[in-house]
Amino acid sequence: xxxxxxxxQDDLLGQLRALGFEMPAGATAEQACECAVRGLSEPRAKALxxxxxxxxxxxxxxxxxxxxxxxxxxxxxxxxxxxxRS
Numbered sequence: 001x002x003x004x005x006x007x008x009q010d011d012l013l014g015q016l017r018a019l020g021f022e023m024p025a026g027a028t029a030e031q032a033c034e035c036a037v038r039g040l041s042e043p044r045a046k047a048l049x050x051x052x053x054x055x056x057x058x059x060x061x062x063x064x065x066x067x068x069x070x071x072x073x074x075x076x077x078x079x080x081x082x083x084x085r086s
Contacts, residue, residue, distance in 0.1 A: 005059065005060050005061055006060060006061050006063065007055055007058075007060045007061065007062045007063065007066055008063045008066060009028065009029045009032075009063070009065060009066055011066075012029050012032060012033075012066050012069070012070075013027060013029075013032050015051055015055075016032055016035075016036050016051070019047045019048070019051060020047075021035060021036045021044075022035065023035055023036075028065075028069070029065050029066045029068075029069035029070075030065075030068070030069040030072065030073060032069070033069045033070060033072070033073030033074050034073055036048060036073075036074065037073060037074060037077035037078075040077060040078075040081045042085075045078055045081050045082075048074055048078060049078055052070060052074055052075070052078075055070070
């Protein structure tokens with residue numbers, strides 16, 4: 001559940017699903033991030049960048065497992081996608 005000051009694994013999966021990413025039931029934060037970065041396109045990358053930016057600039061606390069998944073999976077994939085476009 002999303003709490004005003006806490007972002008947990010369920011929140012991450014919910015936000016990714018809300019953006020249109022399909023996640024397997026019971027996925028971990030890391031598995032969800034792996035699914036989200038498969039076959040990145042410009043609209044998907046833009047949506048992910050916006051989600052991560054919102055999470056990191058909000059006053060909410062991102063639980064360590066969620067932060068680690070974002071930093072290990074999403075951020076490198078987005079950086080790679082941007083460098084491939086240049």
